[in-house]
Every structure is written in structure tokens, then in C-alpha cells.
Amino acid sequence: MTVFLRTVPVEEAIRVGCSIAVPPGEETSPLADAVGRVLARDIIADVDIPGFDRSVVDGYAIRASDTVGAGEAIPAILTLAGTVKMGYPLEISLSDGECAYIPTGGELPGGADAVVMIEHSEAIDDQVLVKRPVASGENLIHRGEDFGKGKSAIMKGRRLSPPDIGVLAAVGCSVVPVYTIPRIGVISTGNELIPVKDSPSGSQIRDSNSVMLGAYLRAAGCEACLYGIVKDERDTLREILHRALDENDAVILSGGSSKDERDLCAELIAESGEVLVHGVAIAPGKPTIIGRAKGKPVLGLPGHPASALVVLDRIGRPLIAAMSGEIRRHECTRTAVLAQNIPSTRGREDYIRVRLDGKSAIPLFGKSGLLNTLVQSDGILRIPAGSEGLEKGAEVEVILW
Amino acid sequence: MTVFLRTVPVEEAIRVGCSIAVPPGEETSPLADAVGRVLARDIIADVDIPGFDRSVVDGYAIRASDTVGAGEAIPAILTLAGTVKMGYPLEISLSDGECAYIPTGGELPGGADAVVMIEHSEAIDDQVLVKRPVASGENLIHRGEDFGKGKSAIMKGRRLSPPDIGVLAAVGCSVVPVYTIPRIGVISTGNELIPVKDSPSGSQIRDSNSVMLGAYLRAAGCEACLYGIVKDERDTLREILHRALDENDAVILSGGSSKDERDLCAELIAESGEVLVHGVAIAPGKPTIIGRAKGKPVLGLPGHPASALVVLDRIGRPLIAAMSGEIRRHECTRTAVLAQNIPSTRGREDYIRVRLDGKSAIPLFGKSGLLNTLVQSDGILRIPAGSEGLEKGAEVEVILW
Numbered sequence: 001m002t003v004f005l006r007t008v009p010v011e012e013a014i015r016v017g018c019s020i021a022v023p024p025g026e027e028t029s030p031l032a033d034a035v036g037r038v039l040a041r042d043i044i045a046d047v048d049i050p051g052f053d054r055s056v057v058d059g060y061a062i063r064a065s066d067t068v069g070a071g072e073a074i075p076a077i078l079t080l081a082g083t084v085k086m087g088y089p090l091e092i093s094l095s096d097g098e099c100a101y102i103p104t105g106g107e108l109p110g111g112a113d114a115v116v117m118i119e120h121s122e123a124i125d126d127q128v129l130v131k132r133p134v135a136s137g138e139n140l141i142h143r144g145e146d147f148g149k150g151k152s153a154i155m156k157g158r159r160l161s162p163p164d165i166g167v168l169a170a171v172g173c174s175v176v177p178v179y180t181i182p183r184i185g186v187i188s189t190g191n192e193l194i195p196v197k198d199s200p201s202g203s204q205i206r207d208s209n210s211v212m213l214g215a216y217l218r219a220a221g222c223e224a225c226l227y228g229i230v231k232d233e234r235d236t237l238r239e240i241l242h243r244a245l246d247e248n249d250a251v252i253l254s255g256g257s258s259k260d261e262r263d264l265c266a267e268l269i270a271e272s273g274e275v276l277v278h279g280v281a282i283a284p285g286k287p288t289i290i291g292r293a294k295g296k297p298v299l300g301l302p303g304h305p306a307s308a309l310v311v312l313d314r315i316g317r318p319l320i321a322a323m324s325g326e327i328r329r330h331e332c333t334r335t336a337v338l339a340q341n342i343p344s345t346r347g348r349e350d351y352i353r354v355r356l357d358g359k360s361a362i363p364l365f366g367k368s369g370l371l372n373t374l375v376q377s378d379g380i381l382r383i384p385a386g387s388e389g390l391e392k393g394a395e396v397e398v399i400l401w
Numbered sequence: 402m403t404v405f406l407r408t409v410p411v412e413e414a415i416r417v418g419c420s421i422a423v424p425p426g427e428e429t430s431p432l433a434d435a436v437g438r439v440l441a442r443d444i445i446a447d448v449d450i451p452g453f454d455r456s457v458v459d460g461y462a463i464r465a466s467d468t469v470g471a472g473e474a475i476p477a478i479l480t481l482a483g484t485v486k487m488g489y490p491l492e493i494s495l496s497d498g499e500c501a502y503i504p505t506g507g508e509l510p511g512g513a514d515a516v517v518m519i520e521h522s523e524a525i526d527d528q529v530l531v532k533r534p535v536a537s538g539e540n541l542i543h544r545g546e547d548f549g550k551g552k553s554a555i556m557k558g559r560r561l562s563p564p565d566i567g568v569l570a571a572v573g574c575s576v577v578p579v580y581t582i583p584r585i586g587v588i589s590t591g592n593e594l595i596p597v598k599d600s601p602s603g604s605q606i607r608d609s610n611s612v613m614l615g616a617y618l619r620a621a622g623c624e625a626c627l628y629g630i631v632k633d634e635r636d637t638l639r640e641i642l643h644r645a646l647d648e649n650d651a652v653i654l655s656g657g658s659s660k661d662e663r664d665l666c667a668e669l670i671a672e673s674g675e676v677l678v679h680g681v682a683i684a685p686g687k688p689t690i691i692g693r694a695k696g697k698p699v700l701g702l703p704g705h706p707a708s709a710l711v712v713l714d715r716i717g718r719p720l721i722a723a724m725s726g727e728i729r730r731h732e733c734t735r736t737a738v739l740a741q742n743i744p745s746t747r748g749r750e751d752y753i754r755v756r757l758d759g760k761s762a763i764p765l766f767g768k769s770g771l772l773n774t775l776v777q778s779d780g781i782l783r784i785p786a787g788s789e790g791l792e793k794g795a796e797v798e799v800i801l802w
Contacts, residue, residue: 032612086633090604141770153773172598173597192488305567371568
């Protein structure tokens, strides 16, 4: 182990992480609980949707041919033959010159081929004046037009959003095939750490990382299993690491801010597997470790909370997505105008915390070890490895926390 | 009740909704469960953070005055007086010409006033060569510099993100004062509706809205209580509405896609309170109702799932935020370039579903009643009431689902 880490680019770290992802299993979820879960199979529509020709407006079901040439001055005059009631069997079939009242969502009666909006008509007793010509099919959704029976409605690999849940309901998917939720163990290492409820004295600091990384993992759709604080002692750390590996699909170690501690983590990973990356060209977060132990991914994050969070989000997140079966994810970002120049070092990706003020992104400089920029910032800004910085006035994409 | 709704602008609907919000109560949450909750009180740092002058690098603690004039050619030569160990009491105090090894996060020993990075030094036995001048305070965070004891660390009204959880841990907030979670009742109305697990026949359709709106509410940090499908019968609907009002902080009715059903919902709200808005200048979603019954907000959404979701997100969400105690929220959006012209009607806000393809936003036109655009779309695009449309090539902000 050397003092200076041999760093790899961020993309390579991501690629390595994803290559060792343990793929998820499959289970089922009740539809009402499936939001945020990842769909494990393509879902097929079990019926035509809609199951009938359906009106999309409140109005009158008509025969389009009866309205040819109709206008404000010379309306078509139709006879009201009845009313379509939602959810009741149709009792009407239209003949030439007839119409029927139909509400939005109602089933088109036989004989009709279009609907005229109520705003373009006028009812006088049993007669309805239609004041414009209506085309065949107008204001209708045809049977099967939305989803055809037997056709794919939603593809697997999607993290289910509320609209997806609505569609699954429509196609009758009341029990949803989903991927299992990755279970991730979190271990905080460091002799200086004390539990949050204790008061620090001397050089002690509270363990922020356990709960913060746990919160991140849960928000990202994982189950987080916290193992608390482990001192930097080889045998203790080995024992907890092995337990965490046995009980989880992957393990995150945080801490090891000094070289000796980093080396200890790397050595323990190597004992039961291999260290694949030790050092990433990213700031903050250079001393990141990616390894595999007992066949499971182990991610070694820097000890400082801000650095740990940036690395987990930038490098750990794609690994989590792979372990969740998630195929495509839109990051939550905001476009803003940079309020100040940001210098950067070519050859590494820099992540700068920024605060949003309207359309303006204000970089929060200051010492790397500060926590207060975490609460002052709305997100982070990426400066690519090939760039020497970003200029004031540049349009930037802020990745929201 | 008239056929044509008297519509109000979207901003007025939002203002009316927020004005009748029932404010949340206060409770406590264990820190590990507090992510996504809204902070109910300002949190004060209980100690100085850090509690000691702390190194932000691996290196040597030194007296800056010993390095004046040092360079690669003529380094300052210091005597190694010891090593700072993480989490152990300091046993070293430096005199002139002395230094001590210090890891990242270590406590600065007495006598020292700066740290030189290990990369700018060279250790030879008991001597350390320092190859550049170091300023007093360099590579240090001073005691209390991050958060001063007694100073506010996080302000109330914030929905707690993972970084916030990290900061709460640092300031010792192991039990977090949070606002209570709004409990929202959801009722689907419509004679045509059947449960998701049933197969529709004739003019029946499955109830998508209950589970979809429930999923949205849960993702927005609410508790959703689903009352299922209620037929459009005055007495039944009144009974369920009253039960939902008694058991929740607010109620969402969806359905009533036809004029008669809308009028029934409005009449039942008016019976135990007042209808404040009946009709909003928004598409989709014009027949939206905002009222208050038994002192609680009631939101009447259109029956069609896509319309219901747009109105809940655009008009219901600010009401939910007010009932959650949330002060400021960044919507999850993406900036994109519009791939096609979108015409719009002046005088109402239009929301168009769009699919993202790289940097391109592709509008999903088609009939308003289709569900498939919900799964094909990544989000929605707002066209302000004052606009007659957006042009191809325009930079637009897509609100992600």
C-alpha cells in the first residue's frame, strides 16, 4: 500500500461498481404498495382499454352524417332518443336524425359514430340543435385505442411512479411482479466516533454517517441495515464486516479518513475478495475504495459526511440502480446560471455544493471539511475532469440533494 | 348550478386551497426515521462543531513561523515529536522546530497553528522536511467554525434530506421535532367503476384513481386512506364523505366526470361547508372543485386519471405542503429543448405530457382521455395562461412525474 493513491476516472469507478452488482430477485407487491418499487416483468393489458367506444366530453352522441353542413345559422335538428348512464347497460340505439345525451366517459350507443360537445349544441325539449358539423370519430376514444388486449403496457426495469400505478390498475395488475429491495449494510469506522446521543469531549465527533447514509439509501429505495460505530481494530472490524456481508447484499464502510484506516479497510476486503479500485479522480472523495468480498460489493467511502455523500450519490448510486434492476432514472436537477467563477483542477471531477437563489446557482466555497454547506446547499454541481473550471454566467445543471 | 363552470385562474385556486389548509401538529421522530419528515422547530447546535481545531488533511502539525522561506531547494527541517491518534487524548505539545504527524480529522496539538500536507513534506527518520511555507491556520478547521454552540443549525419548515440528517446527527439531535403527517382520505366516485382485480364488462372501467392518488400522496409525504369506490348516490356518497372527513385532515374526491356527478359532489360539500372554487382555468382539469366541509379541505378532482394527477400535482400539492408545514420545495424538473410546436389557448394554463429523449422534450399529443401517455411521458410541461403556445426549439422546464 502506498501513500499516494492510484486514482481511476469516475466513469471507470462506476463501471467497476456496476460490474460487481448482485442482481435482484423477484417477488410480488400489492398494487397499493408498489409505488417506488422496480417492475420485474413486462405487464400486458388483460383487456382492451377502453373496453368500449367512449366519449371524452359531455355532449350528444350522434351520427356524423346528420351534421353535414350544420352551422350557427342553420343548425342540424336532431331528436333526443335517450340518455347514456354511466355504468349501466346501453338501452339505446340511434337511427337517422336521432341523438342521445352522453356524459364524459360514457359508452357510445349503437348507431352513433361521434359526439358533439354540449357547448356546440342547444337542447329545446326533445330536440337538440347541433351548431357545427361533426366528423366521424370526433370526441371519441375507440375500444382498445389506449391499450390493446395482449399488448405490452409497461416494461420491466421501471421504478414505478404514481402515473405508472394508475396504468397498472387500468390493466388489472393488482399484484405486481417487482424486484427485491437491495439490503445494504452500513458500518461507520473510526476511533474518534461516538453515538449521536452522546456529548463529544476532546477530539471525539459524533457519527453522522450511519444515519445519513441510511437515510440516503432508504430514499433511494434500499433497505439500510446500520451496524453503528466500529473502532479501527482489525479483528473487530473484520468480524462486523463479515457479519454485514452475510446479512446484506452489499456493504458500505465509511470512515477510514486517514491512510492507515483506509489501508485497514482495503486489507480486510482483500482478505475475502479483492480490491478493485482504491482511489478515484473525484473531489471530494479521492480515497474511495470499491471491492468485492464474499462475492458482494463493498464500497469504502471517505469519513467526512459531505465527501461520503457525494461519492455515494455519484459512484454508489449506479451500483444501487443495478442491484435494484432499475433501467433508466432521471436525476432530479435544476438548470441555473452560475453566480461566480469556479476554478477546478483538470484531471478530476469536482463536485461543488451550490445554493439556488431563483435562477442563480451560488457556489458555497469554504473548507472541504465543513458540514454547514450541506444544509446551506440545495445540491451539487459537476465540473468534468477535462475542465479547468466554470465561468460566471454559464448555464449549469444542479443535481438536487 | 350552471352548465358552464365559472373558472378561476390556477394561482387563485392555489391561494384558495392554501388558505383553508389545516396546519399540522407536532411530534417527535427518531433521527434514523426522520428523512422526508418536515422539521417543526429550529435546531440549535448543542456543542461547538468541531469541538477542537481539526486538520482537514493527512500531514504534519507545525508552527507556521518555522516554515517561513521554505522551498523545494531549501526545506524547513523539523523534528518529529510524535503522532496524533484519532480519538485518543493529545499527549503532545509542540515547541519551536517541532512537528507531529496528524491524520485527516485529527486534533491539532498545543503549540501548533497549521498543518502541512504530507505531499509537501518528506520524512527522514525523526526529521521532516517541509518544502513550502505554510500560513497560520492552513489546512485547519477551527473549533466552532462549522457550527457554533447555541447557534441555529437547521431551520424549521424543511423537509429533511439525507444531508440534513447528517447535520442533525452532528449537532446531537437524536430525537427530532417534526410536524405530523397529513392524513388524506381518497374517495373514487362513479357508477362505472369496478375494483382493479375485477374484469370490466360493458361500459365498466377499473378504478385507477384510488391507488394512483394514494401512491402520489404517499410519495408526497402524506398518509393516504383509501375509501374505494362509491356509487353516485347522494346518501351513500354523503355517508362516506362524512366518515372520511371525520377520519382525515382533508379529503380528495375523484370522479364526477359528468356535470350531474360534479354537481352532486359540490352540493354535498356545500351541505357541510362551502364550495370555494368550481372550475379552474387549467387543461386538463377544468371541472376541479375546492371546498371546505366540517372545517377541512375537500378537493374534487376530475375522474380521468391523467387529469386528476395533473390537478393534484399543480393545485393539490401546495395545499399538501401547507398542511405538512413545508416552507420551500424544489420541484424535480429537467431543462430540455422542445421538439415540436405546441399550440395553446390563451386564458388557461395548459399542461402537456412530454417524453424526454436526451436533451429533447417530445410532446405527446393525442386525445385527452388516453392513459398510455402517462407511462410514455416523463413529466409535464406548463404553458402559461398568457401564452398562445410554445415554439419548437424553445428551452422548456419539464416537471418530472
